[in-house]
């Protein structure tokens with residue numbers, strides 16, 4: 001690993017000030033450190049944000065669950081409050097990687113990285129999340145831009161993610177047997193205001209499947225999905241699964257998710 | 262360079278390290294605690310698992326600079342007064358190892374499991390050891406060893 005200057009920021013202002021186009025924030029480090037070791041990335045400055053107290057923790061209000069950016073997957077998975085308010089979100093966190101990845105990896109790092117196969121982005125879409133940064137509040141639908149791409153500026157720090165509590169919801173994924181990243185993952189959520197179907201793993205970036213959501217709006221049952229055509233065009237094709245297989249699995253796992261709601 | 266003060270297996274350690282030194286590098290190359298193994302070096306295999314402030318983590322993917330003030334336990338810190346930890350005994354008794362490369366990480370991970378779940382089922386053990394890869398045993402005897410340790414602890 002090439003060397004860099006390590007900084008531990010005492011607050012968000014300092015973290016943002018130290019940041020540049022040649023730096024990365026260090027949350028769980030579960031992506032940043034292996035990427036640097038593999039020579040996929042190198043930075044002049046690594047800015048640790050884990051000691052900033054206000055970035056960590058879980059708050060529940062009547063309508064929303066707000067999770068601080070550096071809250072670890074294991075904390076979300078075991079939170080009694082999250083389990084009660086949005087059980088599918090706690091279950092999603094419990095299904096990420098392995099226990100040691102969950103003991104370090106953070107929600108902020110996961111969504112900032114926007115891996116096409118990551119789990120949390122689908123939750124942000126399905127649960128109408130608002131991403132709060134040190135500058136602004138961004139709707140999830142606008143936040144995720146493309147493969148490993150978000151609308152974040154290099155000096156922008158995610159502070160918290162605010163999820164709407166749905167009437168019912170479920171996340172179902174077909175995990176890669178080695179890493180547990182989603183080959184495909186489908187997050188169905190029914191809110192008073194409408195239905196979202198967040199899909200990860202299938203394309204280069206998470207998306208809300210409007211066809212599935214439309215069919216479920218008319219009839220919230222897994223049989224309503226039978227008649228929806230899922231096109232494989234634009235879907236990922238790799239050694240784990242072809243695009244046709246992924247399209248099929250989107251349908252199968254959407255049905256599974258509706259049944260589990 | 263950064264100065265850090267941590268506790269390793271109950272002993273206070275103060276060292277000057279490079280900014281990019283990982284915890285596994287500090288343990289193996291600076292403190293000569295080579296029981297912590299490095300397999301993949303990129304957080305996939307679990308050979309490097311140690312405990313930091315009571316929780317199991319992959320030491321190849323943690324910066325030492327970021328752990329200033331922490332308490333670290335490695336495989337060398339499990340035995341007490343020359344007596345193996347019950348988990349180590351159980352791995353020996355149940356043939357939970359062959360070449361032994363994955364074993365330090367397996368043992369450290371399994372000890373963390375039993376802290377939170379006293380009597381895990383086979384499935385819970387397999388789920389928990391998801392991040393620990395073994396090329397030799399086929400896992401069966403590892404699960405048996407963890408069960409044996411659970412019955413003794």
Ligand SMILES: Cc1cc2nc3c(=O)[nH]c(=O)nc-3n(C[C@H](O)[C@H](O)[C@H](O)COP(=O)(O)OP(=O)(O)OC[C@H]3O[C@@H](n4cnc5c(N)ncnc54)[C@H](O)[C@@H]3O)c2cc1C
Pocket residue numbers: 023024025026027028029030031032033049069070073095096097098101104105106107108109110112113117118119120152156157158159179180181182303304305
């Ligand atoms: C073996 C393994 C298996 C995994 N399996 C899964 C899986 O099944 N599902 C899944 O979804 N994920 C999986 N992951 C990913 C993991 O869960 C982490 O979420 C992910 O690596 C990033 O989180 P982090 O906290 O480690 O971020 P870091 O590596 O610390 O940072 C990643 C990026 O995010 C930026 N960043 C971090 N925090 C902020 C912030 N607050 N504001 C702005 N930018 C920020 C950094 O600048 C950096 O570019 C796996 C990882 C590993 C190593």
Ligand code: FES
Pocket residue numbers: 298299300301302303304305306307308309310319320321322
């Ligand atoms: S060496 Fe750390 S996980 Fe493989």
Ligand code: FES
Pocket residue numbers: 357358359360361362363364394395396397398
């Ligand atoms: S005993 Fe050889 S890798 Fe596990």
